[in-house]
Amino acid sequence: xxxxxxxxxxxxxxxxxxxxxxxxxxxxxxxxxxxxxxxxxxxxxxxxxxxxxxxxxxxxxxxxxxxxxxxxxxxxxxxxxxxxxxxxxxxxxxxxxxxxxxxxxxxxxxxxxxxxxxxxxxxxxxxxxxxxxxxxxxxxxxxxxxxxxxxxxxxxxxxxxxxxxxxxxxxxxxxxxxxxxxxxxxxxxxxxxxxxxxxxxxxxxxxxxxxxxxxxxxxxxxxxxxxxxxxxxxxxxxxxxxxxxxxxxxxxxxxxxxxxxxxxxxxxxxxxxxxxxxxxxxxxxxxxxxxxxxxxxxxxxxxxxxxxxxxxxxxxxxxxxxxxxxxxxxxxxxxxxxxxxxxxxxxxxxxxxxxxxxxxxxxxxxxxxxxxxxxxxxxxxxxxxxxxxxxxxxxxxxxxxxxxxxxxxxxxxxxxxxxxxxxxxxxxxxxxxxxxxxxxxxxxxxxxxxxxxxxxxxxxxxxxxxxxxxxxxxxxxxxxxxxx
Numbered sequence: 001x002x003x004x005x006x007x008x009x010x011x012x013x014x015x016x017x018x019x020x021x022x023x024x025x026x027x028x029x030x031x032x033x034x035x036x037x038x039x040x041x042x043x044x045x046x047x048x049x050x051x052x053x054x055x056x057x058x059x060x061x062x063x064x065x066x067x068x069x070x071x072x073x074x075x076x077x078x079x080x081x082x083x084x085x086x087x088x089x090x091x092x093x094x095x096x097x098x099x100x101x102x103x104x105x106x107x108x109x110x111x112x113x114x115x116x117x118x119x120x121x122x123x124x125x126x127x128x129x130x131x132x133x134x135x136x137x138x139x140x141x142x143x144x145x146x147x148x149x150x151x152x153x154x155x156x157x158x159x160x161x162x163x164x165x166x167x168x169x170x171x172x173x174x175x176x177x178x179x180x181x182x183x184x185x186x187x188x189x190x191x192x193x194x195x196x197x198x199x200x201x202x203x204x205x206x207x208x209x210x211x212x213x214x215x216x217x218x219x220x221x222x223x224x225x226x227x228x229x230x231x232x233x234x235x236x237x238x239x240x241x242x243x244x245x246x247x248x249x250x251x252x253x254x255x256x257x258x259x260x261x262x263x264x265x266x267x268x269x270x271x272x273x274x275x276x277x278x279x280x281x282x283x284x285x286x287x288x289x290x291x292x293x294x295x296x297x298x299x300x301x302x303x304x305x306x307x308x309x310x311x312x313x314x315x316x317x318x319x320x321x322x323x324x325x326x327x328x329x330x331x332x333x334x335x336x337x338x339x340x341x342x343x344x345x346x347x348x349x350x351x352x353x354x355x356x357x358x359x360x361x362x363x364x365x366x367x368x369x370x371x372x373x374x375x376x377x378x379x380x381x382x383x384x385x386x387x388x389x390x391x392x393x394x395x396x397x398x399x400x401x402x403x404x405x406x407x408x409x410x411x412x413x414x415x416x417x418x419x420x421x422x423x424x425x426x427x428x429x430x431x432x433x434x435x436x437x438x439x440x441x442x443x444x445x446x447x448x449x450x451x452x453x454x455x456x457x458x459x460x461x462x463x464x465x466x467x468x469x470x471x472x473x474x475x476x477x478x479x480x481x482x483x484x
Contacts, residue, residue: 074120076481077132078198082205083110084473095423099466112138113206114199116167118481126175132168134218167220178228188219189237189276190290191375192326192339199477202337203379203401203434205444206473210375210407210428211341213252215322216259222266223274233281242268246296246318246351247358249369251421254409255320255345258296262363269305270295272320284331292322297351302358313354319346333386335399338378345371349414368421372412379403381434399434403446408453422455423466440480447472 089105170184189195223241244258272294297318348371381401408425432446450469
């Protein structure tokens with residue numbers, strides 16, 4: 001009907017024009033061309049997407065990462081708005097000789113832990129690029145902190161060179177599903193948290209404390225990666241990257257501070273490798289193994305290689321070895337996730353001695369570092385909205401969850417006469433809720449209780465030394481990736 005109406009109007013115009021000007025003629029060829037033009041317009045009218053119907057395009061593209069349609073341009077990201085009240089002290093001496101002094105202290109925080117913007121583009125023929133810019137704590141990566149090792153002195157800390165953290169920038173060539181090469185700044189997927197760090201992928205308001213404490217998170221380095229997947233559910237990655245920097249290892253965070261660089265470049269005097277294998281061949285289940293191995297000691301600017309070779313540290317390598325198993329299960333309203341991660345640092349005592357002797361103002365925290373660190377955690381949640389057909393159809397979810405963590409950044413260390421760092425190991429239990437009005441947005445609330453590991457008292461007896469650490473926290477989170 002639309003086609004006949006358009007033709008009728010055009011013919012009337014032509015006739016009127018012909019009467020006005022006898023010189024204008026409408027031939028059969030002209031009519032045929034006109035009909036073809038009208039047919040093309042009609043086809044576009046029947047398919048508003050091709051005309052750029054923004055409302056429909058937006059509806060089609062508001063999907064999760066696993067559901068997104070094929071497109072060349074990818075935009076997305078994730079973010080967290082959080083608040084907490086801690087029923088314990090944040091004084092830098094709370095783990096000192098008189099922890100009882102701070103027993104009744106408490107404090108609160110509002111924060112934007114992570115705000116990330118992702119942009120990617122598929123050039124075709126297997127070539128693509130991905131970029132991710134992260135703002136931590138609502139600003140740049142510089143902050144003023146109270147330095148525990150220097151009498152509570154205020155110091156400006158720079159976690160990485162530059163004012164904005166470029167978390168990812170990589171170029172990728174996909175030859176087929178089995179063979180993909182990626183080069184550039186990218187996430188090192190060791191452990192469950194680094195591989196799945198979006199806030200909709202864990203129940204807690206904040207990232208789980210164990211992995212987040214002892215290894216970098218989100219761990220990103222300039223690396224060369226070979227990866228791929230098979231049709232029966234196997235996914236694999238192998239990475240070549242610069243080693244960690246042992247100058248910045250410490251007691252509280254083990255090797256975590258050794259990633260990235262405080263300079264305008266990444267030191268690469270030593271190298272490392274990382275790998276990850278995932279199996280997703282069973283519906284709803286993911287099983288994963290990941291690991292990292294590389295030297296760390298000579299990634300320093302404090303001494304030259306010649307000076308180290310001529311010193312007592314000539315044979316020190318500081319090899320960091322990390323192994324992790326993590327899993328996730330989703331089905332029948334139940335979600336369960338867990339991680340077990342163990343790390344070893346060779347020559348830990350020598351590295352401690354070297355770091356403590358570094359001059360004031362160096363990048364080192366001049367602290368003891370452990371030879372071994374451990375983190376284990378598991379969380380289980382049930383979606384009570386899955387019991388309602390109406391709420392399932394609306395894709396809303398309401399989880400009641402529980403979580404347990406145990407971690408120790410000083411699990412084993414050498415040449416210390418007493419257990420001075422018992423506060424570095426703790427149990428943490430949490431219960432809470434997650435409400436998702438839509439898949440990409442969640443509201444979280446939890447109560448957690450940290451129980452610090454017993455240690456050695458001043459009189460030499462073993463027992464509880466430090467105060468427990470209860471807290472309540474709430475958060476609003478977002479994560480979404482859309483293809484245009």
